[in-house]
Amino acid sequence: MSAIESRAAADISPELARVAGRRVLVFSPTIRYQLGPGDRALVVAGDAVVPGMPILERTPDAELVDVGRLGIENGKSGKAGRGSGSSSGGGASLEPLWKEAAAEESRAMARRTSGGRTDRPSGPPKQERRRPPSPGKWWVGGGDRRGKPDKGKQAIRIGGTLLFESGGRWWAAAGERHQVVTSPVAGVVREARNAVEVIIEVAGxxxxxxxxxxxxxxxxxxxxxxxxxxxxxxxxxxxxxxxxxxxxxxxxxxxxxxxxxxxxxxxxxxxxxxxxxxxxxxxxxxxxxxxxxxxxxxxxxxxxxxxxxxxxxxxxxxxxxxxxxxxxxxxxxxxxxDSPEVPLPELPPDWIRARSGPHAGREGRWLKSIGLYRFRSGIYLEAAVVRFADDTGTTTLPVTDLERFVF
Amino acid sequence: MLAGLLYKIESTDPEILVEMCAGEGPDIPTLVAVWPRLEARTTPQRRIAVLAGSRRQRRRLETAALRAGWLTVGGSADEDDAVVLSRLVLSTETSAVLLGADHSPGGDEKRHLPDLTALVAAATRLRPELTVVLAGGAATYESQFAGLADARLARETAPDPVGLASGSGGPGATEPMVEKVVESKLVTKKALAEAEAARADNATMDASEDGGPAASSTGEAFEAEPEAFEPEPEAASELDTEVEGGVSGTVASAEPDPSVVAPAESQRAPVPLAFGVVESHAAPNHVLLAPDAEAGDPAGAALQQVLEGLRAFPNDSRLGVARSIASLAYVLDRSVEVVEIGLQGGLSSRSELIGPGHATVVTSYSCLAEASFAPANPSEEVIDGLMTWSTVPLDRHRTMDRLNDLRLLPWGEADGDGAIFRLAAAKAAFGRLVEATPELAEQPMPELLVASGGIFAALPPSVVALALADLVRRPGVSQLAIDQARLLGPLGVIEDEVERRRLMANLADDILMPLGGLVMPAGIRPGRSAGLLRLKGLPTSTEIELHPGSVQVVDLPPGRAARADFDFRDPVRLGKRGRHFSVDVGGGLSGLLVDLRDIPMRISDRPDSRRAALDTWQRGMWPDIDE
CATH class of the missing domain: 3.50.30 (Glucose Oxidase; domain 1)
Incomplete structure (x- = not known):
């Protein structure tokens, strides 16, 4: 791209080079998904993504939830609070938090084994699964928040991300409803932070x-x-x-x-x-x-x-x-x-377009620069003479109203 | 551009070029490569999240942040829940967080502070790039952020994602800031101590009811060096000689300042500048401790100073304008005000000597992101303001679209209808700036009033003069000027005050284009005639009848001075109250303006009548508007 650019720059006059360049194509751009409290990334930095692959999960109706006490004391979970009390004695003596961590880990393992990874560092050792609670960590719980469920009905559970700890108690942004967002592009995840953002470098x-x-x-x-x-x-x-x-x-x-x-x-x-x-x-x-x-x-x-x-x-x-x-x-x-190979139109190097002003949208060829010129309402501006494609005559207009295309 | 300029000089007057090359044959590419450069940058708009325990406190903090040039979003624990507050802090559009409380927080704030601090500390663990300012009583919770430096370090050592070209965050949002935690704490503790001292001073001043000149809102005062600076005609060319000759022996700098751009193509050693640029970076910080929102004079000035230092680049051109104006006030021995309107914000600054015979310049200034002529995501109030100053009927949605396009293409359609629209946008921004700086509006009319910014530079001088008269409504006599070449900002980046003053002394006549004199009496009563004006000191004496409610223009070319004798029918205020005044006035491109409109200006609220009145005044100053 740089070679093309430098060649194009060499082809044009210094006056034309001062006209604002409009880049028609960018390669491997980086895109961002903004997350908020309660949202989590389903990918990690280094993951390769393809269109349709889940990359994040949003919690549209996230609200503040008192999670209670979380933490590891001598290898055991701390006393659970109101939000997660019912699950404190869950299977394998794991808090919902730890269960989720295990699920996340297994998903990551599955990705690794399926070969979707590019340059992700090797996974953490097994004993690190029980990570201490930290802001942004995914949390699931709250089965008892709606009171005792009706007979035959399953307790509604909520999920979200931990927000902060105050006075020994954790608070989370969580909700019942979640929406999985899939990647619309192929690329590599450059950054993924729960509740903050997912950044993808697009392949194409x-x-x-x-x-x-x-x-x-x-x-x-x-x-x-x-x-x-x-x-x-x-x-x-x-x-x-x-x-x-x-x-x-x-x-x-x-x-x-x-x-x-x-x-x-x-x-x-x-x-x-x-x-x-x-x-x-x-x-x-x-x-x-x-x-x-x-x-x-x-x-x-x-x-x-x-x-x-x-x-x-x-x-x-x-x-x-x-x-x-x-x-x-x-x-x-x-x-x-998707493809970096895009057929580019052939354009003469002096092809310009009026991007603003009364001639906005018209295209033609650059003829020459004429320095300061008195325009409408007695305004003096740097001017150029151009010949629009749909006009046999020439037109004088401000250089700042023009753009040229840069491939 | 420099090469083009030099080639033009070569074609028109090659001898100048030979002089520049110290008698050798002119080699323009080499000359361009070794040309010393002074770099000034406009700091892009950045957003700060303001959190407080109470709405009252949040508003105070927001005011300080706004005046420091930040875009703000805010929330208070008594109104918003933690999810809402977290959303503000975690957004990648947010570059910094200001958490503040009173110096001695009351119960309404105190009970929320632990939770708020925990929330911010947790957010900074997710976003280690975030800078936190703990103001007032919130500073006692500094220990909550103790482990943050490690997290930040870990993030900085991790591979950086590719920054986005545009979008939500803007350059400042994702840009990792260099930090030295220890340094920043030293700095801020010093700031706290200063704030305490200021608080003590205020108490003293209140007690004694000192009627002396008010201290600057940002506390900036320039004391002359022991060897008082004298403008020397010869010194004018000291810089020029060094620049033109491409050699310098005045500043021995082994390593050029980072702000000095060394030419990339050249293999020759960069030529040191004859002047230093502002060096201290504003953002070597992570957790800053700041005074509360009431500290300083006026209240909030101390916090504003801390926030401004956090926001702006060290070579910020907008703050450079304020510094240049301070130098100019010293050099000209006049009170000087500047209004600068740009795309990223606006600046209003006033500088004057503390008194006759003193060498200390008192400066007060305020930057405002909302004073951009084309703010991002303009609110309904912004649109209302623009339509208020428009002389042509505008559709609301169309106005919004045009304003958004102006932000996308700030130099697009600068003539015809576009010029009229840009003038309305500039006046609306000017209006927001005036509204946000009431302490400046209370000052007397400055002796020199300067307009700065590209949007003014592209308009006819007489229209700019009218815009200044429209919005600076204070009785008095002033000289109007415009920073046509937009050099005030770059020159203000020069760090050495003496050097800057010397440059200003030599360049003041060249960088400021005189627009004209302005005489603005207050208290003119309606009627057929307000009195008579006799202009003396010109080859022909001029006598003009004054008409209330009008802006009258008397031809007085640039560089000419005259004495204006006013005989008013009724007593008016022009510095003092009276009927007969004799004042010295200066000329300019638009002549002498005698503004006999009301102070403050009263125009009908009806859109049609208002537009008609504005159009009448504008056409008087802009006769070729319909060309």
Missing amino acids: SALPGAIAAGVPSRGYLDVPRLTDGELWASALDVGRAGAVVVAGSRVSAQAISRARAISIRGLIAGSVGEGELRDLEASELRQRASLAPALPFGLIALDGHSRRPLATPILALLAAMAGREVTIVTDPPLLVF
Whole structure:
């Protein structure tokens, strides 16, 4: 990549080099899942992940739970408190905490034996299974919190992560309901911390975006024919279920609602308004609160909030990738391609695009820099003369309104 | 860019280039490679989680943190449960935690402190990169964090994950901070001792009702060196000569300062600078002990200072602006105020000599992340503020979109409609800054008022002058200027005060572009005429009738001074109360502004009427707005 970059940089004039470069592809990007109290990572640093593999478990309704006393005194568990009292005399004299630790250990062992590991250090010795309680540690218990269960009904147990210890008692963020989140990408886990974050280095390449919303989602890339640079909401039908659809210059709230209703996995647009983003966020919150889990849906805007058409090199790239599996990632905003080999469009080195201003979205060729120039409203700015592809004449516009593509 | 500049010089005036190369043949690539550099950086926005036992205490702490330039999220144990508070602390967007209590915590706080401390200590075990500030009574729980250095060390020795380019955390969120725990404790204990001393001083001042000038809000006072600095014309070129010649013998530095960027391509030894840059890093810390939120004068200043040191880069350009203004106040022997509006925040600073004949400069300043012209995730209040200053009708959702786009592309669409929108955004940010610094608004009108920041630099000078007059509503006479080349920040990074003053003495006329004089009387009564203005000292004497409610502009070019005699119909306040005033005024690109509007400004609450009034004033200063 660096070789290509340096060659490209050598091809352009120093004036053009001062135009903001827009990177079309990034390779092996790092993505992040933000966790919160009650959430845990199901992977550890060094694990290799593939799409569909569980990576974390969220506790949507985590609340504060008094766990009671936990700890090891002369090799035995301490006195259990209210939250875990019923399980203090559980099998093999293990607290729920230790049971869970054992389960975690066995899962990790299974992963190791199945060969999914890359550079993880060798596992801890067996006697370390009984780790002392620490913040962030997964905890399961609370069978007696709802009182005596009805006859024939199983006691509801809650799970979550330990928060802190105060006055000898532990407190946890725990809840009854849990949601397992699967990885939408292939890669290697770089960091996994319960209640904090999971960071994955993606194997593949990605197209950076400006804004992303919803949740990371995966589907096949669908590039329909756009009318005047846009996709009408009516063009979204059930035939596109499971797809990540290129929606053109702007995506409306109506199109988002319709896409979600028919199980479309994601939308790619040039821009999206703040109102639509707020609607989507509210809708996501409602869905998370409901008991019926919804399919993940992601939205990515490549340019910003104000309407402007998708850049033609990016549209060409997306068209070339049509039908392949892609992933919308929200932190940071990325459209991830599984393969690092992405067919890049051929572009002249002086190809530029207006990214803001009245000409936003228009593309053409750089002609020359003309220094300070008096623009509308008597504003003096560094200017350039360009020839847009759809115009025979030349146009003078501020250099700061331009961008060039960097592959 | 430097190479381009030098090539342009070579094509227009090659002799200058020969002089730069000390008589040898100009070799621009070599010149670029050995060019000494002074690096200043804007500290990106960082977020601090403010935790307290009570809402009252949380608000005090938040105020100090906001004034130190932090973005804040907060919670108190009496309102939020531990899960909510943990969420704030564990979020990777949070870079630091401020846990505070009164100096002697009352019952409402005291009972929550053990749990809160345990919660924060537990969070730092999960996030060892987190910096914790224990303020006031919370400092007694320092021992809870005893084992933290080990966890931090373990994390630092572990392989680092690749940092994210953007997203939630921002550069500051994931950036591991270099720490020296012992050092930081020494520093903070010193700060505590200072705070105690300040507390004692306050008590003394309260008791004696000392009417002397107020100490700086951040406690910063520059005392002149024993050998008092005298601006020397010859000294002007000392730096220039060294820079241009590429050689220096004044500073013998075996190892250049880390802030001095050595050119990577060059194999030649880096040329030492003729000046030092601010060296002490602000964040060699892990657990900091800080004074409570009431310590200092004004209250919270001591804590603000600690938090600011934690937040900002050592070569932070925004704080550099404040330092440059302090030097400028000394050099010009004037009271100087600056308003700087940027993408990552804003700064308001005032410096003045403590009195005639004194060499001590008193500086008070405040950084505010919310004073960014395009704040991240703008609130409804931010949108309201922008729409309040807009002269064109704006749709609320569209305004939000444009403001978000302005954050993504801060230099995008700087002309036409974009310029009008940017002006409204800058004024709204300026308004937030004024609102957050009431102690500055109580000061008299400064003799020199400076606008700084890229958003002002791209606007016509007369519009910037009007923006200053719109938002600094204090009766008095002032000279308006703009930091057009945006050099105040970088020059403020020079650590040596004497060196900085010398530079300022030589460059003040060049780095500040005069916008014009401003005369702002208070107490003008409505009517047809407010009185007469006679401008003397010019080739032709000018007499102008003054109209209440208007901003009148008198042509007075840059570099010219005149005497303005005012005969008001009714008594007004212009420093003191009276009808007849005779003041010296300076010229500028927009001339002399006589602002006869109300103080504070009263405009209709109705959007249409307000827009019409703003538009009328603006068109008077910006005639080519519709071009």
